[in-house]
Amino acid sequence: MALIDIRNICKTYDLGDVKVNALCGVSTVIDKGEFVAIMGPSGSGKSTFMNILGCLDTPTTGKYLLDGVDVEGLSRDDLAELRNKKIGFIFQGFNLLSRTSAIENVELPLIYAGMSSRQRRDLARQALDRVGLANRYNHLPNQLSGGQQQRVAIARALVNNAEIILADEPTGNLDTKTSVEIMELLVTLNQQSGITIILVTHEPDIALYGRRKIRFLDGSIVEDV
Amino acid sequence: MINISLTIRIALRAIKVNKMRSALTMLGIIIGVSAVITMVAVGSGAKQRIAEQISSVGSNLLMILSGTTTPGGVRMGMGTQPTLTFGDAQAIQRECPSVQYVAPTHGGAAQVIYGNQNWSTGITGTTPDMLYVRDWGLVSGRNFTDDDVRSAAKVCLLGKTVVDNLFGSVNPIGEVVRIKKVPFTVIGVLESKGQSPTGQDQDDVIYIPITTSQKKIFGTQFPGMVRIIMVKARSTEELSSAEKEITELLRQRHRIGPKQENDFTVRNLTQMMEAQEQSANVMTLLLGAIASVSLVVGGIGIMNIMLVSVTERTREIGIRMAVGAKTWDIRLQFIIEALTLSMIGGIIGIIFGVAVSEALSYFSGWKTLISPFSIALAFCFSAFVGVFFGFYPAYKASMLKPIEALRYE
Ligand SMILES: Nc1ncnc2c1ncn2[C@@H]1O[C@H](COP(=O)(O)OP(=O)(O)O)[C@@H](O)[C@H]1O
Ligand SMILES: [Mg+2]
Numbered sequence: 098m099a100l101i102d103i104r105n106i107c108k109t110y111d112l113g114d115v116k117v118n119a120l121c122g123v124s125t126v127i128d129k130g131e132f133v134a135i136m137g138p139s140g141s142g143k144s145t146f147m148n149i150l151g152c153l154d155t156p157t158t159g160k161y162l163l164d165g166v167d168v169e170g171l172s173r174d175d176l177a178e179l180r181n182k183k184i185g186f187i188f189q190g191f192n193l194l195s196r197t198s199a200i201e202n203v204e205l206p207l208i209y210a211g212m213s214s215r216q217r218r219d220l221a222r223q224a225l226d227r228v229g230l231a232n233r234y235n236h237l238p239n240q241l242s243g244g245q246q247q248r249v250a251i252a253r254a255l256v257n258n259a260e261i262i263l264a265d266e267p268t269g270n271l272d273t274k275t276s277v278e279i280m281e282l283l284v285t286l287n288q289q290s291g292i293t294i295i296l297v298t299h300e301p302d303i304a305l306y307g308r309r310k311i312r313f314l315d316g317s318i319v320e321d322v
Numbered sequence: 323m324i325n326i327s328l329t330i331r332i333a334l335r336a337i338k339v340n341k342m343r344s345a346l347t348m349l350g351i352i353i354g355v356s357a358v359i360t361m362v363a364v365g366s367g368a369k370q371r372i373a374e375q376i377s378s379v380g381s382n383l384l385m386i387l388s389g390t391t392t393p394g395g396v397r398m399g400m401g402t403q404p405t406l407t408f409g410d411a412q413a414i415q416r417e418c419p420s421v422q423y424v425a426p427t428h429g430g431a432a433q434v435i436y437g438n439q440n441w442s443t444g445i446t447g448t449t450p451d452m453l454y455v456r457d458w459g460l461v462s463g464r465n466f467t468d469d470d471v472r473s474a475a476k477v478c479l480l481g482k483t484v485v486d487n488l489f490g491s492v493n494p495i496g497e498v499v500r501i502k503k504v505p506f507t508v509i510g511v512l513e514s515k516g517q518s519p520t521g522q523d524q525d526d527v528i529y530i531p532i533t534t535s536q537k538k539i540f541g542t543q544f545p546g547m548v549r550i551i552m553v554k555a556r557s558t559e560e561l562s563s564a565e566k567e568i569t570e571l572l573r574q575r576h577r578i579g580p581k582q583e584n585d586f587t588v589r590n591l592t593q594m595m596e597a598q599e600q601s602a603n604v605m606t607l608l609l610g611a612i613a614s615v616s617l618v619v620g621g622i623g624i625m626n627i628m629l630v631s632v633t634e635r636t637r638e639i640g641i642r643m644a645v646g647a648k649t650w651d652i653r654l655q656f657i658i659e660a661l662t663l664s665m666i667g668g669i670i671g672i673i674f675g676v677a678v679s680e681a682l683s684y685f686s687g688w689k690t691l692i693s694p695f696s697i698a699l700a701f702c703f704s705a706f707v708g709v710f711f712g713f714y715p716a717y718k719a720s721m722l723k724p725i726e727a728l729r730y731e
Contacts, residue, residue, distance in 0.1 A: 151644070153644060153724045154723075154725040173649055174649055177647060177648045177649075180643075180646050181645060182646075188728075192637070192641050192728065193641075194638055196335070196339060205642065205645050206645040206646050209645060214328070257646075
């Protein structure tokens with residue numbers, strides 16, 4: 098059974114006088130352990146697609162089966178739990194809590210998983226060690242470089258043993274050298290732990306890390322190799 | 323569900339980030355709570371003072387006066403038309419089962435002289451039972467007796483104010499004072515009772531046998547007449563039956579026909595004083611209610627700031643939702659934040675309110691009474707304000723769409 102099974106999804110934004118079709122008739126299947134790079138020009142619907150995959154947003158029409166479960170029938174809290182257990186997010190703008198230490202940021206998903214503080218500490222440390230921030234536990238986001246902040250975000254994404262990591266332009270705010278480091282980290286996670294990684298980028302160099310490439314244009318998939 | 327102590331830590335951090343804003347928000351609650359505490363303290367202080375005064379006057383008291391209060395027609399003022407007699411008082415004692423003690427009085431104002439000191443005060447001629455009617459004890463000496471009344475003995479009991487003004491530090495027992503030039507032997511000194519509910523000094527009094535007053539000091543053209551008869555009923559429940567029995571008895575004794583008006587008035591002192599106590603209760607309630615309004619205003623301040631906080635932290639809410647925060651996780655976070663604000667404000671307000679009440683009674687002399695109940699009430703009320711006014715902002719936060727919250731600029 099496929100991990101992600103998308104069937105004929107459309108997403109329409111109703112802006113009153115005009116309707117914007119951000120996604121139109123998108124269907125695809127992604128299996129466990131894949132490393133997918135999503136490409137396409139700005140405004141082609143990549144982020145919209147990722148948000149639907151991450152259960153942050155719902156499609157206007159179509160079906161989305163995650164691990165065989167139709168997410169359409171799930172409540173707000175069911176979706177929150179699904180995100181908590183299965184999905185890790187990495188954003189272009191990092192999206193860390195400000196004035197909150199690296200380790201507390203990483204602990205966040207575990208708090209909502211209801212874990213004890215002792216367990217949280219241990220798992221968060223392990224996750225930060227894994228992304229190479231062993232000596233930065235108590236740094237605040239504004240005391241870390243962009244690359245380090247993105248590593249904290251990756252640690253947060255994988256701390257609760259997520260099966261899927263959704264990364265929307267994770268290297269968009271980083272320089273080339275740091276981008277390469279981040280990508281190598283993601284590759285390691287994919288190969289060593291079998292985490293499914295879906296990555297949006299518009300840089301062809303970055304897209305090369307993906308073993309499968311999906312190209313969006315005007316809200317539809319135009320290439321899938 | 324996330325755990326509470328962690329949520330409190332998050333709330334405290336959020337409060338610390340905006341110190342000034344949090345302090346100003348709390349100020350609303352501080353003012354509200356301390357106003358409630360102070361106002362209730364002032365109100366219950368007044369109430370307690372009235373209660374003390376009531377018990378100082380004596381309980382279950384009825385006062386019978388000459389004359390009538392019935393409106394209509396030309397009538398004499400109360401007490402000006404002497405219709406009550408010593409015999410009436412004795413009959414009430416004998417024939418009214420609800421009555422415990424009876425004390426007729428007769429007297430007036432006069433100058434009292436001891437050595438080279440003098441003092442003008444009220445002289446009340448009465449019977450020994452007066453002290454039982456008024457629940458009044460002696461600090462020294464003895465009460466006068468029925469024999470003293472029969473023989474119109476020249477003995478007197480002095481109130482504390484009189485003793486203070488005439489004797490200073492001399493022991494008055496056995497000393498001789500002159501009332502309208504008549505020498506009296508001091509046989510007893512009354513306990514201090516302080517002010518009456520109407521503000522009179524109850525200790526500025528001299529009690530002498532009623533016969534002595536009638537024959538030797540305030541002789542009138544109506545011998546055997548008394549001004550006022552004080553009556554103590556057996557219990558509070560029997561006050562109204564005592565009133566009825568006395569009225570019937572006196573109508574009979576005074577031969578008043580069925581259509582005629584009473585030539586006397588029975589006043590229920592206890593009822594009158596309880597009415598005063600009641601009005602103090604109402605005042606306490608009113609003051610508390612007015613102060614509560616400021617607490618509500620403080621609550622609105624919290625709501626206002628929480629709404630601002632939710633808007634400012636939309637992205638944070640989005641991040642929390644993205645990593646798995648459920649509806650009640652978000653709600654609790656903001657409710658606890660509001661609760662923390664209001665409770666800290668509440669505790670400071672309680673301390674402040676207690677201090678203000680103490681200062682008020684110290685500087686203005688008003689009696690204030692801080693009850694644990696009013697503190698508990700203020701505390702619970704401020705908690706309630708936090709939850710009540712925190713709920714809407716928390717609800718709003720929890721209903722944000724995850725993706726819209728995340729994308730909020
Ligand atoms: N919240 C929104 N409201 C209205 N239109 C939107 C919204 N989000 C995205 N869109 C539109 O949907 C289209 C796809 O956007 P997006 O998925 O962000 O593109 P990409 O990530 O590929 O640049 C764009 O035309 C954008 O204007
Ligand atoms: Mg995008």
